[in-house]
Amino acid sequence: MKGERKTWKEKFSEWFRKVISEAGIVDYRYPIKGCGVWLPYGFKLRRNVLNIIRRLLDERGHEEALFPLLIPEDLFAKESAHIKGFEEEAYWVTHGGSTKLNVKMALRPTSETVITPMVKLWVRSHADLPIKIYQIVNIFRYETKATKPLIRVREVTTFKEAHTFHASHDDALKQVHEAIEIYKRFFDELCIPYVISQRPEWDRFAGALSSYAFDTMFPDGRTLQIGTVHDLGQKFARAFDVKFEDIAGNREYVWQTSYGISERVIAAMLTLHGDDRGLILPPNVAPIQVIVIPIPYKGKEELVNDACRKIVDRLRGERIRVKLDDRPDLTPGSKFYEWEMRGVPLRIEVGPRDVEEKEVTFVSRDNFEKLVCKEGEVVEKTKFLLTEIQKRLRERAWDWLNAHIFKAESLEKAKELIDSGLGIVHVPWCGERECGLEIERAVKARVLGVPSAEERVTGSCVVCGREGKFLVRLARAY
Amino acid sequence: MKGERKTWKEKFSEWFRKVISEAGIVDYRYPIKGCGVWLPYGFKLRRNVLNIIRRLLDERGHEEALFPLLIPEDLFAKESAHIKGFEEEAYWVTHGGSTKLNVKMALRPTSETVITPMVKLWVRSHADLPIKIYQIVNIFRYETKATKPLIRVREVTTFKEAHTFHASHDDALKQVHEAIEIYKRFFDELCIPYVISQRPEWDRFAGALSSYAFDTMFPDGRTLQIGTVHDLGQKFARAFDVKFEDIAGNREYVWQTSYGISERVIAAMLTLHGDDRGLILPPNVAPIQVIVIPIPYKGKEELVNDACRKIVDRLRGERIRVKLDDRPDLTPGSKFYEWEMRGVPLRIEVGPRDVEEKEVTFVSRDNFEKLVCKEGEVVEKTKFLLTEIQKRLRERAWDWLNAHIFKAESLEKAKELIDSGLGIVHVPWCGERECGLEIERAVKARVLGVPSAEERVTGSCVVCGREGKFLVRLARAY
Numbered sequence: 001m002k003g004e005r006k007t008w009k010e011k012f013s014e015w016f017r018k019v020i021s022e023a024g025i026v027d028y029r030y031p032i033k034g035c036g037v038w039l040p041y042g043f044k045l046r047r048n049v050l051n052i053i054r055r056l057l058d059e060r061g062h063e064e065a066l067f068p069l070l071i072p073e074d075l076f077a078k079e080s081a082h083i084k085g086f087e088e089e090a091y092w093v094t095h096g097g098s099t100k101l102n103v104k105m106a107l108r109p110t111s112e113t114v115i116t117p118m119v120k121l122w123v124r125s126h127a128d129l130p131i132k133i134y135q136i137v138n139i140f141r142y143e144t145k146a147t148k149p150l151i152r153v154r155e156v157t158t159f160k161e162a163h164t165f166h167a168s169h170d171d172a173l174k175q176v177h178e179a180i181e182i183y184k185r186f187f188d189e190l191c192i193p194y195v196i197s198q199r200p201e202w203d204r205f206a207g208a209l210s211s212y213a214f215d216t217m218f219p220d221g222r223t224l225q226i227g228t229v230h231d232l233g234q235k236f237a238r239a240f241d242v243k244f245e246d247i248a249g250n251r252e253y254v255w256q257t258s259y260g261i262s263e264r265v266i267a268a269m270l271t272l273h274g275d276d277r278g279l280i281l282p283p284n285v286a287p288i289q290v291i292v293i294p295i296p297y298k299g300k301e302e303l304v305n306d307a308c309r310k311i312v313d314r315l316r317g318e319r320i321r322v323k324l325d326d327r328p329d330l331t332p333g334s335k336f337y338e339w340e341m342r343g344v345p346l347r348i349e350v351g352p353r354d355v356e357e358k359e360v361t362f363v364s365r366d367n368f369e370k371l372v373c374k375e376g377e378v379v380e381k382t383k384f385l386l387t388e389i390q391k392r393l394r395e396r397a398w399d400w401l402n403a404h405i406f407k408a409e410s411l412e413k414a415k416e417l418i419d420s421g422l423g424i425v426h427v428p429w430c431g432e433r434e435c436g437l438e439i440e441r442a443v444k445a446r447v448l449g450v451p452s453a454e455e456r457v458t459g460s461c462v463v464c465g466r467e468g469k470f471l472v473r474l475a476r477a478y
Numbered sequence: 479m480k481g482e483r484k485t486w487k488e489k490f491s492e493w494f495r496k497v498i499s500e501a502g503i504v505d506y507r508y509p510i511k512g513c514g515v516w517l518p519y520g521f522k523l524r525r526n527v528l529n530i531i532r533r534l535l536d537e538r539g540h541e542e543a544l545f546p547l548l549i550p551e552d553l554f555a556k557e558s559a560h561i562k563g564f565e566e567e568a569y570w571v572t573h574g575g576s577t578k579l580n581v582k583m584a585l586r587p588t589s590e591t592v593i594t595p596m597v598k599l600w601v602r603s604h605a606d607l608p609i610k611i612y613q614i615v616n617i618f619r620y621e622t623k624a625t626k627p628l629i630r631v632r633e634v635t636t637f638k639e640a641h642t643f644h645a646s647h648d649d650a651l652k653q654v655h656e657a658i659e660i661y662k663r664f665f666d667e668l669c670i671p672y673v674i675s676q677r678p679e680w681d682r683f684a685g686a687l688s689s690y691a692f693d694t695m696f697p698d699g700r701t702l703q704i705g706t707v708h709d710l711g712q713k714f715a716r717a718f719d720v721k722f723e724d725i726a727g728n729r730e731y732v733w734q735t736s737y738g739i740s741e742r743v744i745a746a747m748l749t750l751h752g753d754d755r756g757l758i759l760p761p762n763v764a765p766i767q768v769i770v771i772p773i774p775y776k777g778k779e780e781l782v783n784d785a786c787r788k789i790v791d792r793l794r795g796e797r798i799r800v801k802l803d804d805r806p807d808l809t810p811g812s813k814f815y816e817w818e819m820r821g822v823p824l825r826i827e828v829g830p831r832d833v834e835e836k837e838v839t840f841v842s843r844d845n846f847e848k849l850v851c852k853e854g855e856v857v858e859k860t861k862f863l864l865t866e867i868q869k870r871l872r873e874r875a876w877d878w879l880n881a882h883i884f885k886a887e888s889l890e891k892a893k894e895l896i897d898s899g900l901g902i903v904h905v906p907w908c909g910e911r912e913c914g915l916e917i918e919r920a921v922k923a924r925v926l927g928v929p930s931a932e933e934r935v936t937g938s939c940v941v942c943g944r945e946g947k948f949l950v951r952l953a954r955a956y
Contacts, residue, residue, distance in 0.1 A: 037545050068515065090574075
């Protein structure tokens, strides 16, 4: 990175902080580090993103609910691996007014210990299963590392956590698979590319039998975990004594999964598609999909504004999210600047000449290509261009990720690739914990895990030289 | 109240607890008192209610946002009346993991001290005003009194708080008026009757110049506060130093209002329209507006089910929230029981005879009246009946409230009326604080305040005998 020649991708961390606040997404100037405000424009974006995940979950038979924030210490501590993983990260409420509480309470860092004891009250027999429930809530983590807007925060404002309960481990594993499929579709709709890894045993969710994670890659080559899916086995069921009567009349512990995503998804979406003019929002979720800007000439203001209003009405009639920017005190140029920065995917410009010729001019936010069409085609062309932009954003992001995935046959080569900031590196691994940890130490990277899709492994473990059982995925991670 | 002859209105408190849990609205068996779970059916009801208030606020230029939950003690303490009113009610976070925090943090009981310092960063000049913002969040109150589901809770899961900022007191007062109008429309849509009172000076929101409140009345004659609107003057602006440049170039403090509603609104709606068979949900917000139940006879099951499915498709096409209950293992009677209990406003029954005659039978949940119509009219009749039910629920509830508002000319008469559990009593009052407090003591009731609509006062103050300046409104209150 050399001063003047920095591209936006190189300096994206600084770019990110600046643009999310200028574009009206979030404001992190609240006096508690890692606690931010969703501004109205950002709030609408967030709502559109959440509506997608709600739809995907509802279609697959999940039901939305809402559980308490506070967890009494004794409840929180019931599953021993879970409390061990979370107790140092939890915020603790110790007083009500000036009265010391008998039992201190954690602010939920996740809700397994809240939801499991309630489900215990609801489950009698196999006929009550499966239960597939989710909530979208704020959670809290006492972060001691440097915080980063939307990525490493203390109040995670937007945690979608699903919790499911099943009559057999097989059913639970099918649910893990369904969750992975749902997340794939979700990230596709947000134009976010990803790799899916089974996390190594030393990096599982506290209390899980196995954890699968979605990671995407940031412009600096570092990965960001954007979704996780856990097979919880019967660990919480045993801790909370949640049993059901099976078909044969035996009382068995339920099998459980959980899976979550957070506002990191939004951070990834904003980062991956931005450029030096600001955000580029996928049309799917953009609060404003089309901004209509009149290009007035003296004496023709009303003519142009009228034509704009007609376009707005027609697009709105088709449920396209469209806005007319007819502020008289701003130049078209300053409006272009503002809406480009805020990431509106499509701009329509209408000048007096366009009105005369009964034409409309489009400019796409991602490649700035112009397209002129006849007034009568405005709805059809808008829909076409929005679809094209969505497709291009997704493809570009996937191309970029795929171009940054490598394979190495030795620790040296792996370290060289990682150090150069190029991305994700796969190396052969024997599957033993010690070799895995040694890889992390030697390469100074994180083992993301084993690719979830089967791939033929060739080569020998980069540490011990025994036959490679897995390819293991390495990256510098956020 | 005499044992066997209790009506559901008399025993409604017990009824309320039972029915909200059986109907799948909420479950308060979580181990922290006053913290409950919104079950899927209740969550949908809550969402429909919130969408109404969102629409009403958005139509009047409010914008939704989301602010942090945690308030550092120093920020919380900036406005002296506010902290005095809330510090004993707040939950305090003192530790992150095992580390003691330098500054303890309150869980928001309300967000004036969170939002005002952020708005300070956003306001420069009069051109930035007004700012009208709201959020729908959970808030916390350390309740020492007995908790009551949805009514007196420790985690208020559903607090809609609006905060507005203005360039003049006049503008702020207009906003108070607008807020009152918005709430009137909101409660009308939920079929909740109310009285509006300006709260007495000893019962204002901590930090307000004046507070207006909406109270409704429960079946036992006690009132419940369901919405409040506050003129905050410049108190918070001074405490947080929030200034703007006015047209003349002077730096002035902003003027502020806030107004809130909570899940108490839902509690009121559920209570006011229920009967001994369970809930009766206003069609506006019912998660299921129409339940279609086949009445099968042997050999004609498919015939009947087909006819039902056709009806469901047609209603769904008209965006009516309709559900088919074709569970084969339950009798029609047990389905009637379940959906009546859960408050579905309209039932459609279809038997083989109906299919033959091309007819449909409706039963309205509120009065159990039957109506038979031709198949071809099913959409039209459904819409008509839903509108009628909505209207009847609203009118009945208003009639009942209006029949329980009285006037008394003496403390004795007022106490007699209040003791008999009849409802709200107005008495003439001189307007002095001591007389107001004496009225509360003597009648053992709460002074709700002065009716917001002007009314000619006749009679003399029931305490001091001086000329009455106001009618003051009394009730036993929750």
